[in-house]
Amino acid sequence: MHELHLAQDILQKIKAEAEAKGLRPKVTYAKVGLGASRFTHMDELLELFADISGGIKLEIDIIPVKTACGQCGAEFSPKKMRLDCEKCGSTDIRMLSGNELIVREIG
Numbered sequence: 001m002h003e004l005h006l007a008q009d010i011l012q013k014i015k016a017e018a019e020a021k022g023l024r025p026k027v028t029y030a031k032v033g034l035g036a037s038r039f040t041h042m043d044e045l046l047e048l049f050a051d052i053s054g055g056i057k058l059e060i061d062i063i064p065v066k067t068a069c070g071q072c073g074a075e076f077s078p079k080k081m082r083l084d085c086e087k088c089g090s091t092d093i094r095m096l097s098g099n100e101l102i103v104r105e106i107g
């Protein structure tokens with residue numbers, strides 16, 4: 001149910017943003033930047049969002065995952081979340097990007 005929580009988070013962010021901007025209560029469109037590490041099934045996410053949002057058209061801009069090794073400093077963009085460095089095998093890995101949830105546009 002990971003995707004459902006995420007869909008709820010996105011909806012909440014959009015609503016908070018709409019309120020902060022004093023937009024009309026009904027938002028019909030939103031564009032969000034979403035880190036690739038936050039979801040696994042985009043189709044499922046969009047479906048769930050459609051179910052709970054009451055008709056907000058959602059556009060998602062995927063932000064790729066980027067990590068850096070704390071030992072050797074290597075940076076890479078793993079296809080899947082890795083817990084070890086591709087170069088030196090260290091497990092001291094920091095995520096540089098890929099965990100974002102940013103509302104870019106609403107209307």
Ligand SMILES: [Zn+2]
Nearest residue numbers: 069072085088
């Ligand atoms: Zn390394």
